Amino acid sequence: MSDTKAKLLSGALQTLIEHGIAGTSARTIAAAAGVNQALVFYHFGSVDELLAAACRHGAEQRVALYREQLAQVSSLSELVDVARDLHTKEKSAGHLAVLGQLLAGAQTQPRLAPATAAGMSLWTEELELVLARVLADTPLTEFVDTAGLATAIAAGFVGLELYEGVDAEGAERALAALEQLAALAGALDGLGPVLQRAVRTQLRRTTRKRSDSQD
Amino acid sequence: MSDTKAKLLSGALQTLIEHGIAGTSARTIAAAAGVNQALVFYHFGSVDELLAAACRHGAEQRVALYREQLAQVSSLSELVDVARDLHTKEKSAGHLAVLGQLLAGAQTQPRLAPATAAGMSLWTEELELVLARVLADTPLTEFVDTAGLATAIAAGFVGLELYEGVDAEGAERALAALEQLAALAGALDGLGPVLQRAVRTQLRRTTRKRSDSQD
């Protein structure tokens, strides 16, 4: 990949963070990248296609950064710890903010949608691996679609990241509440085998056939 | 309130839905409202202030629409049912999309932040009332900050709504997974009193002092 292309890709990400989707243009991106404005169109055809490429580029880069850390997660509480770490680090780096901006832009710019969905799914797939491992031997594996849950967590986390921009204190409390919730769920694992089987039976009785009647 | 102001307020909401924050301008809003472009500045001073006013206006309107429905919720599953109903209705009406667009815009436009936070908190406060009622007599009241949880749910839901715009199928699976999760949590209420006390004791043992050590 040419040097200019790389500059434009990271310039696009930087611009999305600093100016948001509403303030992102070929000119602002080129200024951030330190290259001529016309090169946006020469290399990528249009601003939207550059943003789409930048989304894939940035997501791959970031997910790779956390893959190792996520691979070591073996409990729900540890997962929330990683989430908090990710939240703290990415708040300054801003790569989750990029996903938020692109999600907003993709609502009315169909060309952004596939790339944004792909960027999100990089996170979701990684998260699903962790969930499958963490939730193994718990009732959740049996009753909850882990792929759907991973999507819900990833999308929800981006929403929380966006909310952090308008109410930092509230977002902190929200994250703390999720930590408490994870601690609770984790505590159920500490039940003795007899109790655990009773819980499982109860769950099975109550939620049986739910997935059939719901779709 | 003058007729023109009202037209501009709803025109602003409509424009955010149809064109996103990136495509929202005094001209597009005025076109949607059917009034002259200069009136945006006469009545509201700037586009951002109009958007801020529209946010408050729209959120009050919408929350009022669901207040009655939320007041009748008495279980977690019923809450998720309302969430799905809200998701379906607002997908076409698009008022949650408005919050998503404003959240994205507020990240880099400080004047939008207070209004967006206020619009979100209207939902959050309503949700907190429901949670306090639904979670009463469950271990969650004791161990989880319901205000923080309400914020997490509201922000997360907006994130999921945004995600729906780039991957409708994935969003549907995510919502289904949350329904399954709610069913599970609700099932724990069905445990007999003895088991329930055992669960509660286990939770207390595991999560004790967690909130102190975490902050």
Add this chain to the structure above:
DNA sequence: GTCTATAATACGATAGAC
């Protein structure tokens, strides 16, 4: 309060020199 007209600036995108 509402309109037209306009100023000053920014936008996407292209043509053509180098």
Add this chain to the structure above:
DNA sequence: GTCTATCGTATTATAGAC
């Protein structure tokens, strides 16, 4: 591949007629 220059359009915001 990179640059300058430019076209046509859209932007915020204001001045002034009505």
